[in-house]
Amino acid sequence: MRYSGFRVIKEALLGQKGWRPLWRDPEPQPRYDYVIVGGGGHGLATAYYLAKTFQKSRIAVLEKGWLGSGNIGRNTTIIRSNYLLPGNEPFYEFSMKLWENLEQETNFNSMVSQRGIINLIHTDAQRDAYRRRGNAMLFAGADAQLLSPNELREMVPFLNYDNARFPIKGGLFQRRAGTARHDGVAWGYARGADMRGVDIIQNCEVTGMRIEGGKVLGVETSRGYIAAGKVGVAVAGSSSRVMSMAGMRLPVESHVLQAFVSEGLKPVIPGVITFGAGHFYVSQSDKGGLVFGGDIDGYNSYAQRGNLPVVEDVLEGGMALMPMIGRARLLRSWGGIMDMSMDGSPIIDRTSVDGLYFNGGWCYGGFKATPASGFAFAHLLATDRPHETATAYRLDRFARGYLIDEKGVGAQPNLH
């Protein structure tokens, strides 16, 4: 079924009787060529591109809960490609280009909205660092703009310019960045994959891996054993748990990141704003809620909930930056579990087990990577070669010393 405005009008007149399920609920087959573990954004996108772009079939996505229940369903929806390092920037720019065509690609309105992102500059040194980054973005084919204080004031007049502890001296602006409707992304990929024959199996938890002679044969699940030609794991947040079933330890820790939304308000904030001197970033959803977040709580956690100090830290930053939001109310907070990697950058690679592939370590930046991550992982699964924009995301880079450390804080995951 193709979605369109015409169809919406037709169904409105016909009492909505014609809408079909977005996806099936198939019973698991005994064997697939490709088993993707994890029905989140990355897993679903991987399955979608495997089927669509790489023309593979006999693909299953196994999801422990309901599809999209992981971090794709609990994030702050920001998309951007404003990275510094050569290992990262081309990949995220590839992702941005996929975002820009996502609705047409999947025939599902994921509400990709390019309203821009501003990273605020508070010191001269920060301006130098952002100039380096902005130029790196341009050289990778992305867009970037250095905003003067006046340009910034014109664009976002409501910031605390005149009584700030850390003066606002400009910003690095990426116009093509913005937000997307997070659930819509998962649903668009899921529906697209399902239409191409991918079996999306919900409530199917992987409980073990069958590995013989260094080769993966299949996965044990809560719904029985499923044999697989290749197994791709995309379960960020639970990577260590799942990969330990294959006897692997990862350069990853799981941490909780809280995010917040305010009650609905008439539009006040145009794009995404990131406070460079505190832990705060914010955008406003199409429904009117201010969507914001800050730093991770900082301790290992699988609990999907955080604590008050970070709530206060985030709002201290928010109020310092834009005191006009003060009389709005916090509506809801939630916590997601992040795969915090040892250099702050992701991993998309084969593993030491033949036929077992790993995608993870996305830290708190996995959402924006969803299309490219899915595409690159599908590429790797289909061709056994890394996608050209993801060649740096090797698992052995830690042992060999080719780190992709954007923040320069070293092997301490909670600092990335």
Place this chain on the structure above:
Amino acid sequence: MLIPHPLLGLRDAQEFTYLGDASLLNRPDASSPDAAVAFFDYVYLRDNPAGVHRELWFHEQGDRSWLIVTRNTLTHEILNAELACESAVKSEVLA
């Protein structure tokens, strides 16, 4: 969270700075032939358990003791806390 400091009793976790897995106590011998592998393991690889986790907290806004806290990462329940220096000395004696 509240950290049960072995000397000072329950103290707010905000007084502490978190580091990570207590395996960081076991710094490998740099002179051994497999030092490169051992250090890679030490610096980068983590068990990252969903459950009981022994981890290092620094009482930075307090008595500046490094603590080993045993905490469940699924529930955040804290099972134990001890001074890292005592544990470090102990393991040395045992070794």
Place this chain on the structure above:
Amino acid sequence: MTRLTGGVIDHETALRFTFNGKTYSGRKGDTLASALLANGVQLVGRSFKYHRPRGVLSAGSEEPNALVTLRGGAREEPNTRATVTELFDGLRARSQNHVGPLHRDFMAVNDLLSPLFASGFYYKTFMWPRAFWEKLYEPLIRHAAGLGRLSGEADPDAYDKGFLHCDLLVIGGGAAGLSAALGAGRAGVKVILADEDFQFGGRLLAETHQLDGMPATSWVTAVMAELAGLENVRVMPRTTVFGTYDHGIYGAVERVSDHLSAADGAVRQTLWRITAKRSILAAGATERHIPFPNNDRPGIMLAGAMRAYANRWAASPTRHPSDPVIIFTNNDDGHRTATDLLAKGVPVSAVVDPRSDAPTFGDYELITGVVDDTKGRLGLTSVRVTQNGQSRWMPCGALGVSGGWNPNVHLSSHHRSKPVWDDALLAFVPGKDLPNGMIVAGAAVGQGTTVKALRSGVEAAVSSLAALGIAAEPIDLPDADDTAAAQTAFWHVSRKGRAWVDFQNDVTVKDIVLAHQENMRPVEHLKRWTTLGMATDQGKTSNISALAVMAELTGKSLPETGTTIFRPPYTGVTLSVLGGGDTGKHFRPTRYTPTHQWSASQGATFVEVGAWLRAQYFVQPGETHWRQSVDREVLAVRSGVGLCDVTTLGKIDVQGPDAAEFLNRIYCNMMGTLAVGRVRYGVMLREDGHAYDDGTCARLSENHFVVTTTTANAAIVYRNMEFARQCLWPELNVSLISTTDAWAQIAVAGPNSRTLLSRVVDGFDLSNEVFPFMACAELTVCGGLRARLFRISFSGELAYEIAVPARYGNALLERLAQVGADLGATPYGTEALGVMRIEKGHAAGSELNGQTTAQMLSLGRMVSEKKDSIGAVMSRREGLAQDKRRLVGFSPIDKSEAIVAGSHLFTQGETRNTTTDQGWITSAAYSPHVGSSIAIGFLEEGDARMGEVVIAANPLEGREVRVEVVSPHFVDPEGGRLRD
């Protein structure tokens, strides 16, 4: 007016307020909602999507409809629930989310188009043409979205935060909470009793039950009086406990002055972090409604709320006193509203109850059937009642609906404990694995009758205290006259037409049917697809009804269909109060250098450097551009002598017999061999082999070193050294303590520095022979002031750093400037410091950014092979050891051009992209010494490319400069000056 008699309001004290510009009168003790109802105002707002007219639904914080914008100007407060807004004299409120007047909202056209706006419709359209999304469709959606509006002005009010510790926190001050607090309070433990309401009593205030033959309010008054007299009990009205956090920590907001006409600068709200050894959740229950067609009109209200308005606030729900009220209920409790209203003289024409065995409790018509349609666009006029297939329209001014009560389990499930279904109660109750130390009591755990609630509160208190090892005496409880209310499962009325489930977000039964049809069946998919439960009320009145409808569609039981996990906050929390109140300059503390006062008097401009405020440059008369000041300061240092406060560098005192060995392991280079009275430059690596800090280390005596860190890393180095001392090498006998703040340290740099210093030291020989480059000493200055002197140089000139106790720093700097006037003594700031270190090729924060190896800084040889040190092993990994980027200098070919930091480096003639990128400019400055712009930066194989011309490209600002690769030492590359 539909004001009744009685209640717990003060009929004698009238309060004037305005709603949508019209002035009304309320009473002290009213909420805005009760005052509006008492004035016959039913229409108070519009729904989110369809802009349907809406009235007050509830009498509490679960309210989805009656959201208003309160106050005006910078104090304007959107989305405020009229049902919990305590009335004060002069209150101003207006309705939200309409275009044109409230009674004639132009956006109501959406209601006519509602078939187009079925759940999820926007995922299926607005995709063509692509460019129209951001330009047309989305702006339209965004414009329509949202409820209230922010004023756009900074919140002018004061906020506070604080921390409370107690043995027992009682959340909720109804029957269960009061008896729990009383039981625990009498036992002498530290108790906090918090309630979101401004009056304690909970539902006791809303009911007519008697306790020991007296009105329940009399008991409440007596209990509150006793609690007020107990030193160990803290009673906190207007305090919402909004979140349960780990280890017995609760977030709470106290609305300190929100209920006052003029706050007079008093704190508006306080954020309390409450640490409780035990807690009792006695948050009561929330009534649910029954979806039926057109169930959303103003005048349709929860039956329990209707009762509360009549009993507590003496307000009738109708517009006119003669308008008849009808009750639609599936349980006995709904009938109580009928009897209570009748007792207050409000006409009740019927109670409609689908139960065949429904009893009657009073003089009203009992209709065994359902309400299945309503009329009255801006306020209810009639309802259709269907009995045995026969329908009739009955005039009706207000309809009370009761579908049963849901325990308020929210705070018990913030740790992701799943509520469990209770078949008898037809509701979810708190599950297992409650937050540690929490007991749930009263209606929140289904013990809803007054007798049970009182008893369960006391039992919870006794159990809580027992867990603390304290025996509590049981307390006498009054007898209550209420009995449990019987009910039968009845979830919604299946009829043609839209039956609202979520009032605010306009989610109807049809939307749930459609979600089911489209396979959005898991409850989280249902919520996300339809936006059910996502409004400001977080589905408090809608979630269970929706689950029931979905359960019916899937043929599963309600608990199988699922529940939702509740997350903080319980109700909306003002962002300002979470921010703590310090929004401006006090957002973070500022550190001042010891010489701030004198510097300010000398025209210093200050700059934020981390937490510090440092002198950036000193503007002298006639200087109109900062470069003039900086150039003058640089030249003054290079030709005379300059003075700069460098206190911000971290200083760590390292003492003990093993101090030398300890520092050998901390620094990548040898430090243990340092002679007493000498200083050495050192680099520290992280364990991953990257350089993270550098500085000097001075040996004051055999067992006493002073480590200097960079400003940015002072705390981190100190922490890491403690880690090494306590965790890695506890066998080493060494102690550490920071002395950063204790000493004011001043750099005295330039060819005249020795002469200048000789004028302040107390007979200390500064000659090159006695006190050469990299010497240090403890001495006295200015007539006996103890000081430390280090002969080190960041500028490349003959230079010293002198440290004195911090309180004397300001005076010492002034003295040096005075006695050095003839030598050209000039204070300089961070800009000149930066220029000179670039001229000298010293790495600073832009180079030591955490991504750098010692090799890149051409300091690779410093990493000693003779010993182990932090990071040594990992620094030898292929990726680090073979990194060919080197820190080099750059000089523009056209000397008039400026090199800009952040430019990327490319080989001439090469295309420019990520793969051809050769490095970048880390730091750049105008060098008055060289007479042109200079820069340093990392370049691939930079050390082998001296003399090559490369491109420093800065397309971000549309600029590129041809630069020559040169040595990074632009001044005195041989280092003769600093050794003379």
Place this chain on the structure above:
Amino acid sequence: MTDLMAITALGAVAPYEFQIGGLVIRENTELALASLSLGRGQGAPTILGTSMPDVGQWLAGPEVSAFWTAPNQWFIEGEGRAHEDFAAIVKAAAPDCAVTEQTDGWVAFDVYSNDGFKPLEGLLEKLVNIDLNGFGVGTALRTGLHHMSVYLIRRSDTHVTIMGMRTFAAALCHALESTAVRLR
């Protein structure tokens, strides 16, 4: 004696003093401080007649007082001795210990109540997240306050000393004063 003029941590000539309600906040510029650490295997010394207090305690002695700061570490206080070389005096009394000058590392605000502990409690509960039930007379602890690190010493029922890092003095002073003002 040097002829250089010392200034307070707030950059003033005279110590800060502020009075509101039942509270007086007074900067103590005359308090000398030195840290003392034991080497491995050393026993705690007695300094000028004051023995080293137990974990979390403050102890006043005949000439100096002391409070526990860390395992095997104390701060020794010399009231009215800020202008002496206090570290040298302490070092002389405990030559085997690591002693470090701390007088100018800290700013000390004495907060007094003229109405029992209640007003102090009201102030402290707005500033520090400690259980005041366990903060009896003779207690010393370190905690966070408005993103700063402070020592708190309960010297008597109505007297608490709050010590912060000297360069943060203005921010600490602001926190104390503005909180006290908001108590009203």
